[in-house]
Amino acid sequence: MQRIIGGILVIAATSGIGFLYSKELQIYLEKMLYIRHLIYLLKGELEYCVAPIGEVFGKIAQRVKQPYKNWLLAMQKQVENREADEFFTIWMRTIDQYLGELSLKPSHLIQLKELGCYLGQNHTAVESRNLQLYIERLELEIEKMREGIETKRRIGSCLGVMAGIFLVVILL
Secondary structure (H helix, E strand, O other): OHHHHHHHHHHHHHHHHHHHHHHHHHHHHHHHHHHHHHHHHHHHHHHHHOOOHHHHHHHHHOOOOOOHHHHHHHHHHHHHOOOOOOHHHHHHHHHHHHOHHHOOOHHHHHHHHHHHHHOOOOOHHHHHHHHHHHHHHHHHHHHHHHHHHHHHHHHHHHHHHHHHHHHHHHHO
16 A cells, blocks of 8 residues: 555656646746847837936836846946946846846857847947847747747656656566
8 A cells, every 4th residue: 555655656746847847948938038028128218218228227127027127227227337347248247147047048148148249339220230130039049949848848747757657667
């Protein structure tokens, strides 16, 4: 009787791990979608507001959730108070400090950091074009993730159950 209960618990635990894996994939996709939303807001504000970039960050910060809000407020404060730091240095430092908790893949983090090279130049057309290029790259990444997410979710769930059954067979 104890073996049967133990076997059921093992299968339930490994199935839960598979479920958590599929949930993590969905959460990561939502993070990428929110970053796309944030970049669209940034692009729109830069194109139509014609305000200094520090003010733009402050306006966007009012409309987004944490940790993006803290990041944008820090960007606003540091851009407006900068003395010797370049915009790119501020961008890199604040991304590492405030968006590190998102646990983005290194390639996605690098792309986001590279975007800072082209912002803060007081040339709206160049900034807008570079934001559009980043959005297009992000769209491709999101599309790739969406294509593979359902398959990976099914595989994760099936592997969780199969690993549990395998462990039960070995242990019994």
